[in-house]
Amino acid sequence: MASGSIEKRGPNSWRLIVEAGDSGVRDKQTKTIKIDDKALLRTTKKLQEYLDGELHTFKKEVESGEYIKPQKMTLDHFFENEWKPKYAANTDNLSPLSYKTYQTYYASHLKDKLGHKELGVIKTIHLVTFINDLSKPEARKDGKDKPLSPGTIQYIYRILKNILQRATEWQFIKANPIIGVKRPKVVQTESAYYDEDEAKVIIAALYDEPRKWRLLILGAMIGGFRRGELVGLEWKDIDLNNGTMDVVNSISLTEKGKAIEKGPKNKSSKRTVTLPDWYMEELKIHRKEWMKEMWEAKELNIWKGEEREYVFHGGFGKPYYHSYPYRWWSRFTERRGLKKIRFHDLRHSCATLLIEAGASMKAIQKQLGHAREQTTSDIYAHVTKKLSRDTAEKFNKFSPQNLQLNTTNKSSIK
Structure with missing residues (x-):
C-alpha cells in the first residue's frame, strides 16, 4: 500500500511525495504542483481538499505503474496529456483558430522528428538541427519541390517554444532547451494597400454590388475591422444614432458547420x-432590409439565427462561414479587373488612408485595436516614409538650382 504526504515548497507550490512497495524496498516518487488560482490559495479548506485530491490521483498513478517521471515523459505524451488539456484548450491562452493551427503544425512537422524523444533528453543541439532541417525541401509535407517559407519555419519555432515553455514552468524539465536556439528570421514585406485614388475606384465598383457586401467590405477598408470581427458583428453592438460600432465578438473558425466564437484578439481589440x-x-437602410428578410424567413420556417442578430449573413440568420468574405472579395476584384489585395490588406488600407489624411499613430492604433502604438508604427513605417519623401519633394521648388534658373529667366526677359 502506498503512503503519501504533502510538502509546501513555495508561496504557491507543493511537493507530493508517494512511497510504494514492500517494507524492504520502497519506491519514492515526487511531483511538484503549482497553483495560480488566487481564490483557491486564500481558502484553507478548499485548498487542502484540492491538494488531497491531487495526492490521491498521484498515488493511484504510482501504484498502477502509470506514473511517468517528468523527464522520462515524451514530447508527444506531454503535448497530448498536459499541454493540450491544461493550456491550449483554454481560450484565454490560445484562440480556437490558433489551437487548431498549432495541432496541425505539430502533427505535420514536430511529431515525427521530436515527438518520440523524452523531455529530459531533448538538448539545444537537437532543436538547432531540427530548425535548420526545416529549410530543406524534404521538410515540406505537401509535395511541393521547394523549402518551407521563413514565416512557416518561424511559426513552427513559436509552437515548439510555447510547448517547452509550459514544460519548464510546470517543472517537467529544469531548463528550456530552446533558449539557446535563435529565432528564425523573417524579412518583413511591405503590406499591400489601396491609396486614396485606388480606394475611390474600389468604392465606386462596390456600389454596383449588393448593399450587405458593400457595407462589409467598407467596414474593413474604412473601419479597420478584422474579417472575424465583421463576421461576428451583431446589431446590438451598433449604435446607429451615434454612428459607432463596438467590437466585442469575433468568428475566425467554423467547425462542423458551427461558428466558433471568441472575444476580440486582445484587450486593445x-x-x-x-x-x-x-x-x-x-447601414440604417440595411437594417430595414435585414428585418424584412428575417420576418420572411421566419414565416417560411427557414430562419436559423434563433435569437442572434448577425449583421452579415447569407439569408437564414447564421453568420457567414469564417473564410467566405475572403472568397467573395477575391471573386469581386477578379470580376472587376481591379488591383487585388488580401482581405486583411483592406485593414491596412484603412490605416494608410488615415495616415495620408494626417491622423496620428495613436488614433490609428485605437482604430485598429493594436495593443501598442509601436506595433502600428512598425507595420506602417513604409507609408510614413513615403509621405515624408512626398512632403520633402514639395520643397524642391526652393532648391538653389531652381531659384537660379528662375532668376536667369527673369533677367533674360528684361
Whole structure:
C-alpha cells in the first residue's frame, strides 16, 4: 500500500511525495504542483481538499505503474496529456483558430522528428538541427519541390517554444532547451494597400454590388475591422444614432458547420469605432432590409439565427462561414479587373488612408485595436516614409538650382 504526504515548497507550490512497495524496498516518487488560482490559495479548506485530491490521483498513478517521471515523459505524451488539456484548450491562452493551427503544425512537422524523444533528453543541439532541417525541401509535407517559407519555419519555432515553455514552468524539465536556439528570421514585406485614388475606384465598383457586401467590405477598408470581427458583428453592438460600432465578438473558425466564437484578439481589440455619417445612413437602410428578410424567413420556417442578430449573413440568420468574405472579395476584384489585395490588406488600407489624411499613430492604433502604438508604427513605417519623401519633394521648388534658373529667366526677359 502506498503512503503519501504533502510538502509546501513555495508561496504557491507543493511537493507530493508517494512511497510504494514492500517494507524492504520502497519506491519514492515526487511531483511538484503549482497553483495560480488566487481564490483557491486564500481558502484553507478548499485548498487542502484540492491538494488531497491531487495526492490521491498521484498515488493511484504510482501504484498502477502509470506514473511517468517528468523527464522520462515524451514530447508527444506531454503535448497530448498536459499541454493540450491544461493550456491550449483554454481560450484565454490560445484562440480556437490558433489551437487548431498549432495541432496541425505539430502533427505535420514536430511529431515525427521530436515527438518520440523524452523531455529530459531533448538538448539545444537537437532543436538547432531540427530548425535548420526545416529549410530543406524534404521538410515540406505537401509535395511541393521547394523549402518551407521563413514565416512557416518561424511559426513552427513559436509552437515548439510555447510547448517547452509550459514544460519548464510546470517543472517537467529544469531548463528550456530552446533558449539557446535563435529565432528564425523573417524579412518583413511591405503590406499591400489601396491609396486614396485606388480606394475611390474600389468604392465606386462596390456600389454596383449588393448593399450587405458593400457595407462589409467598407467596414474593413474604412473601419479597420478584422474579417472575424465583421463576421461576428451583431446589431446590438451598433449604435446607429451615434454612428459607432463596438467590437466585442469575433468568428475566425467554423467547425462542423458551427461558428466558433471568441472575444476580440486582445484587450486593445475590444474597442468602439466611429464611422462616417454616410456609412451609418446606409447601414440604417440595411437594417430595414435585414428585418424584412428575417420576418420572411421566419414565416417560411427557414430562419436559423434563433435569437442572434448577425449583421452579415447569407439569408437564414447564421453568420457567414469564417473564410467566405475572403472568397467573395477575391471573386469581386477578379470580376472587376481591379488591383487585388488580401482581405486583411483592406485593414491596412484603412490605416494608410488615415495616415495620408494626417491622423496620428495613436488614433490609428485605437482604430485598429493594436495593443501598442509601436506595433502600428512598425507595420506602417513604409507609408510614413513615403509621405515624408512626398512632403520633402514639395520643397524642391526652393532648391538653389531652381531659384537660379528662375532668376536667369527673369533677367533674360528684361
